[in-house]
Every structure is written in structure tokens, then in C-alpha cells.
Amino acid sequence: MDVQEVLKIADDLVFVNTGKHLDNLQEMILRGTLQCQKYSRIADESHCSEGHVKDSASELWKLLSELLGEEVNKSNFRVTFERLKFSSFGNFYKDFVHIGNVSVCENSLQSPKVPNSPTDEEPLNKGNTEPKLRQFLAEMPKLGIFYDRTSELATLKQCILHENTRLLAIHGIVGIGKTALAAHLVEQIKHEFDLVIWRSLATSPPLPILQTSIIQFFSRGGAPVPAPNADSVVVPENGATTGGWPLLNYLQKYRCLLILDDVQMINSSGQLAGNYKPGYEDYGTLFRQVAELSHNSCLVLLSSEKPREVAALEGTNQPVRSLQINGLGAEGGEILREKGLAEHEKWSELIEQYRGNPLWLKIVATMIQDLFNGSLSEFLSDDTIFLGDLESLLHQPFNSLSESEKQVMSWLASETAPVSLSKVPESLHLSRSQFLKIMQSLGRRSLVEKIPEGDRTFFTLAPVLKEYVKTNYSRLKIEKEAR
Template identity: 50%
Template sequence: MDIAEVLTLADQLIFAKTGKHLDYVQDAILRGTLEDATYTQIAQEVYSSPSHVRNVGSDLWKTLSKGLKKNITKNNFRAVLEKGIVYNYQSAIVENIRGESITVNNKVNVCPEKVRSPKTPQNPEPTAKQPRIDLGDAPEISTFFDRKSELTTLENWILSRTRLITILGLSGIGKTALTLQLIPQIQHEFDCIIWRSLHNAPPLQILQTDIIQSCRGGAPVPALSVPEEGATTGGLPQKERATTGGLPLQYLRSHRCLIILDDVQTIFSSQQLAGNYQPGYENYGTFFKQIVESCHNSCLILISWEKPREIAALENQQKNCQTLQLNGLGEATREIFIEKGLLQSEKWSELIDLYQGNPLWLNTVAAAIQDLFSGKVSEFLSYDSLVLGDLEYLLNKHFQRLSDSEKQVMSWLANQNKPVEISKKPALLELSPSEFLKAVESLRRRLLIEKVQKGDRTLFAVQRAIAEYLNS
């Protein structure tokens, strides 16, 4: 049984019915089914949840069933193949995108360009490009909420050849889940897709070597040669070029690659203003700048709690550099409360507002409500102050990174009853006007304060959960 031929046939049929090629999850389901793997085992291979893989599989079998006019399921797919039904299913006439159909040599021709005369040579449908996908550092995501508009925005940026995309958001907001959901939609645009986490703050050269080795399918990476001091290449000293991106850029030019870097905030210094690199990590900034300004067709996605300092200036080149700020979800997060078995659904909207629709925050709070109040939301809400519980640990990771000036500004904002203007520095803060404004700007980059527009007035505030944490 030729798995490659099965996948090619399935890809052509899916394309004929949907206008889209097999994505990497569908590919893994077909391969896994042929190897008698369970949905749970397949989910582990693609770093997804069993429920998501099961849902994708259900849609896949329905599409194959319609195309072959035969009931196809995960349980009978191998049997169908062994009977030769996929290859020699003479009575099945598969419709192409325009509703035309044809069978050739007793085989199903699922995606003919048009019905041709038997004398006309047939050009076979090109095999779908199967990118090399390395999601070695990607976490498993059990739940994904509706982010259709954000997915469309990211897909459009990638199709328009944006070179660097930054996805910003507080912890738990869904940045990683969104990016994992994006991969199946755009994978056929790339030769290889690589996911790496910067959680352990790898030096740039080690990261680049790892990425290139993955691009080369595990082959050893050629050594970087550094000419004599003072030699230049491409406007940069060769020594700097060798340590910031000379060799990786060669691969980004010769291959269309998607590189995803998660946890980018870990290469920035704590207790300093946002976006300041740790000592020895400044070359990351040069690398990001090169990605935007150099000529290539690849794309780098950064996932971070805070924006790198270079990005603000690079965003002026809108075609090459874009930023997506991910905010909280609305009513879609009710799924969390259903899963946790919370009661009194009429109170759920209040919970969503209090915790700004952050999926992780709401999941944490819902678990506490179930444990402490047997799922009764009204009893939880009866407390005068906002209950944080385990959420304090999550917020503490953000506040450990703040500078002294940022802490002063956050404390001041947390004690305001409503959004306030910053046209004048508060007298009680022991900061110069310049230090005050820099702190506000830095907190905005960290997404810890919100800007509220009221008419021609620009006001600032902190979310209630964050204010409660600061005042606790």
C-alpha cells in the first residue's frame, strides 16, 4: 500500500471539494489511520488536543465520503483501501471545482483542469507541496476559542509577504493557541515551518544554528568563517554579520521559511523599561532588524508579552513589519464555564467583564468557583473585593519584570477610581516628568495599562484584576 499515493489522491480530492490542500493535521490523521494510531496518538504528533484532532478527522471523513460516494470513516478507511475502492472505484464519479467530472484508466481523477478529449495529453495535477514542519518546542493546546478575524489578519499579512509579525498579549490571552491554529491555514505557502521557544533564553548563535539544522533536515551546519577585523559584507562588519544573521538569511532567501519564536520576553531584562535586552542578547535586535530590511520571502513571527524596542520604528515599513495585539475574548469564553460545570449562567457575563475575557484567567477563576463554591457564581461574586486566588501567581510573573518607576505609576493608577489623564505628572510620584512618561510608554508596551478615548480626551487605566493584585 503506497501511503504517498494515498495522500496525493486524498489531497487532490480535498482540493477539488474545498479549494484547499490537506493541512498538516489532516495529513497526520491519514498517516496515523493507516498505521492504526488513535486520535490521542495523532494529537501528540501534531501538538494538539485529541478533541481538536477528532473534530478535524470527522470533517475529513465526511469530505472523502462525498467525493468517493462511499461512507468513509476512520474505522473502515484501511478496509476501503485494501479492497481497492480508492484506486479502482469505477462507479464513483468525482466532481471537480467547476462541477465537471472524469474517470481515467479505471482510477478516479479527482481534480481535472477540465474534461479533455482522450487525444489531448493530460498534464497531471502537481503534487501538493509538503513543507518540513518542526514544532518541537510548541506546547499542546487543549482548547482554541473563536479568533476568526485575527486569523484572517495574520493570513493576509503572510500572503502579502510580511517579513516580521509580532503577536503581543498578556500571559494566557491565547497568543500561542492562535499561532498554532494559523499553521494549517498557511503551511502550503512555505518550504519549512519551525517553532522554537526562547523560554531558556538561548544565545542567538545557538538558536540560529538550531534553526538552520532543522531547515537542512538535520544535516550539520557549515561553520561560519569570520574574515579579518574590519571586513564588511552587505553594509555590516563581517564579524557582526556572522553573529546576527548572515548565514540564516541565506536560507531565508533560498527557501520560503516560517520561523516562530515563542516567549520572546525572556531575552529582555527584568527591572528595566520594556524591551531592553539582557547583556549579551543585543544581537537579537540586530537580527530582527535584518529580517525586516533584507530581501527575502520568508517570515518571522515573534510571540511576546512585550514589544521589542526596534519594532516600533520598523513598523513604519508597514509592508514588511506588522504587530497584532491580542485582547480578551467575549462570550466565546462561556465554553470554559460549561466545561467546569459552573451554575447560574446569567452571571457569567459579569465574570467575563471582571477578568477581561482572558481565557487562562477565567479558567483559573472557574476552577476556584467550582472547588470553593460548588460552581455557584453568585456566591463568588458576593465578595466585596475581587478574588484572585491562583491568579496572583500568574500576575506576579509580569510584575517581577517592572522597573521601580513603572511600579510607582502602576500603584498610582491602581488607586484611581476611574481612567485618568497624564497631561501632568502626579505630584505624589517621585519621578521627573521625563521618567513618568517613559514609564507610561513602557507599561503600554507591556500591555499592563489601557488607553481609553473619551471624545478628544485620552485617558489611562488598569484592568480591575491587576488593580486588585496591586492593592492586595
């Protein structure tokens, strides 16, 4: 096999399983490996550091190992792929044809499986046979220790299995455990579906690319690929019904559970919550159609902010629901126990300060061990809320805010007590309409806390967010003025 043939097979293998092609550096690593080059030589030719090449190579070998179900590394890469050429994967590779820039399987019944693949399941239901599960969960995190979310799991299962929810959003602030909760949900309900797919939007794939990769999964599961039209664009048989999105045709034909993680990554920075990046508005159209068309599938969106389509369409008697994930209560003590913190009687104070956010608690518990020798008393004796590594974690959600949202966050951080929305602070220079829209946006981002008191509602920020805003917004203003 020549170099180009090996690279093509590797690229197709990665694309079929992840929906992403090899990037330039990954191709350089594979090409250099086939030419027996050292990582230092590959680094020179790719104009980056040797350390970066080694890190990228490690991730690439890990990905290929997971896809093939056997260890793949620099020393055995060539022999592994030469062996694959003469295995059942060779037939799988030959069956690929191209429609425009999209690879699809020529066999309309079932694509041969990659040997030892972790997604080596039975095909979708055909004829009168019983449905068999197909799952494509390479991008779903592995199940780890799960802190008590019994009520949340029960709510989600009720929505999906008993109330036929078609569009479901699980949202909450960074670190709160949305992805972990969804992974355990999938594990418990996956056998209720013909096909289960988990995809991450962390790299902001345009919808046509995401849709094409998802359709590859359906094809591998035994679902016929819709024929292309004259423009080489794949369309469903009832394209008029599904608005031209072939994915919707599959969701209607089969009972599918489709999970999209990191949905906030397709949203625009510098605008209020719910606005998409330019060119990504068709995601909103797809979400609405998933909600409005009749089918037995469920699309689950994991996001740090509630999608505006969900906010507009959800309701008690509607097939659209959302669940905001809040912090752990006493269960957060399990995290502190794992981190080796003693003084159990003080755990509740620490959990309250960091709002029971699992990731925040892990970070601060590590800091207490590193700087205070595990002494909670010493750590809590200081009135300052320590951020440590939390600061970098909060940069992304904070930087995505609009300038007006940052101003309101700064105002909330300066208030010593929860505030009502009865009056707009003069210092903000906002109309009441603008002020209310901003508060609604911050609420959808899970950045403000609501405190009901009688017939009134008050708003505040979590201590961690107050400290972050005080520190970083002041610095941002100084830097802006300096420019």
C-alpha cells in the first residue's frame, strides 16, 4: 500500500465514525510515521513544537485504537492498516462512493463493519424482525463516578419514555454535570431505541456536515441512504414534509435518540443568549422542525444556555421540555471525601460557597490540599472566595457575553444583597425593555440566581461569579481604556 492509500483509508475510517476528517497535522503525523520519520522531523516540517506533535499523535493513536478496538501506535500503524486492507474493512472501503463532497455507502442495505469496532452492533429493524440496537457513542464520555441525580434522571426518563418528548434541552453553567447526567441517562434508556447517536458540537460543525456524518451512522445501521437529487444533494423521500433535511426523514422512520453536546458552541459571542453564529441559523430551523413534526425520536441538546427554540416551544402539554441542572446538595460531600478532605462538619459551608457545582468542588478541593494541607478550617477562615483554576474555566462563558450583559453582571456583583427588577439602575443607562431582555438572557445562561420571596422575585450572583466578575471585569475595563 502506498502512503496516499493508507492516508485515505485512515481518513475515511475517522470520518465515518466521528464525522470529522483528519486535520493537516494528523495527516503529517501519519505521513511521517509511514516514512519512518521521528517526531522532531515531523515538527520541523509542520512548523510547530515537538511537544505539540507528540500530544497530537497521542490523541490520534488513542482515537484509532478506539475505532478499531485494538492498540494502534507509531510502531504498528503501517502493519495494522495493511492488515485491514485484506480484512472485512477492505470491502467496506471499496463500497464507498462520493456524492459531491460527501462519502456514502453504495450498498443500500448495510455497510460491512470495521473488525472489532466498539460500535459493532446489529442492523436496524427491517421487515418483521425485532428491532436491534445500534449505538454510535464514541464521543460520549466514559461513565465514571456518578453523584446522586436520582430525581433529575427520573424526570428525564419520564419526559422521553412516557411523554414522547421530541426536543429536550439539558442546560446549566459550566461544570454542573450536564454531560455526565446525559451519559448515565443514555446508558439507562438506550435499549428503548433503534439507534442511539452522541455527537459533540465543540468544533462548531456547520449543520450540513454534521447531518452528513449522522446519516453515515444510519447507513451503517442498515437504513437506506436517500438518493441524491440533480444537484448531488441528498434529500428525503418526503422532502416537502421535512423541509429538505434528510435527517428528519430518518427520525420519522426510526425511533432514534440523538444527543448533541456543547450546543453553545454554535452560538454567537457578543450577543444575547440564543443568537447563532453567522451561517449556523439553520440549526434553529432544524430544532423547530424536530419539535413540530410527528415522530417517535428524541433530540437531546446539552448546552450551557437554553436554546431559544426550546424556550419558545416548551410547555406542559408540548413535546418540548427543558431541565436546568443545579448544584449538588449534601451529595457534594462525596467529592470532598474522594479528595481526602476531613472536617466533615464544614463540608456544607464549602458546598454552599461553590454552589454544589461538581467540577468547581473538585477544583477547589484540590487547591485546599495543595495550599492548605487539606485544612478546611484554614481555607474557610478567609472571607475571600478563591478561584484558582476556576478563573480560566469561566473565561469562555464570560467572554461570550454582550457588553450590556457584562455591565449588568458587574452591577449585580457590586450589590451586597439580592435585587429586584422593579427599577433599572441609572448607572446602567438602559431602557426598561433592554434591561429585562438582558436579565432574561443571563437567566438562560444560568448566570443569575432567582430568589422568590412571597409574590416577588429577587436576583443575585453566586459567590464564585461575583468574585470572578469583580476581578475580571475591572481588568477588562482597564485594558479597554488603555487601548
